[in-house]
Amino acid sequence: MGEKFQILLLDDQQLMVDSLARCLNASGYKVFKATNEKDALNCVARENIDLLVLDIELEVGNGFDVYAQANHLNDSVSLPVIFMTGNMSERYQVLLEQVDGAGFLSKPFSPSQMIDLIEQKLTASHQS
Numbered sequence: 001m002g003e004k005f006q007i008l009l010l011d012d013q014q015l016m017v018d019s020l021a022r023c024l025n026a027s028g029y030k031v032f033k034a035t036n037e038k039d040a041l042n043c044v045a046r047e048n049i050d051l052l053v054l055d056i057e058l059e060v061g062n063g064f065d066v067y068a069q070a071n072h073l074n075d076s077v078s079l080p081v082i083f084m085t086g087n088m089s090e091r092y093q094v095l096l097e098q099v100d101g102a103g104f105l106s107k108p109f110s111p112s113q114m115i116d117l118i119e120q121k122l123t124a125s126h127q128s
Contacts, residue, residue, distance in 0.1 A: 005029050006030045006050050007032070007050065008032045008049045009033050010053070011084075012036065012057075012058045014035055016055075017033045017035055036059070051081070052079050055084055056085035056087075057085055067079075067081050080103075081121075082118065083102055083104050085107060086107035101121075101124065103118075105117060
């Protein structure tokens with residue numbers, strides 16, 4: 001296997017984080033897990049993250065705010081991102097459309113859907 005991409009996975013449900021991390025690890029990705037905004041941003045500050053997978057609805061804050069802050073920590077370079085939620089509202093749809101090139105997964109989704117979208121986003125980001 002070639003380069004091992006590093007993915008930050010943020011969801012406030014520990015079971016979801018652990019389940020998705022197992023799938024990603026089995027597919028050859030290095031996964032950093034976070035269940036809150038603070039841990040996610042600390043990870044972005046210290047690791048070389050290739051892609052963000054962010055739950056939109058968090059107990060405190062939301063995935064869009066985490067994305068904006070992560071890009072600020074990353075010298076304003078837009079990190080590839082996939083947002084996920086089981087509760088898509090009109091407000092979230094508008095915010096999602098404002099994030100250029102963002103991927104989206106509607107919960108529940110299959111592991112293969114997630115892996116396919118991750119591969120698309122990583123391929124696109126490394127071609128630009």
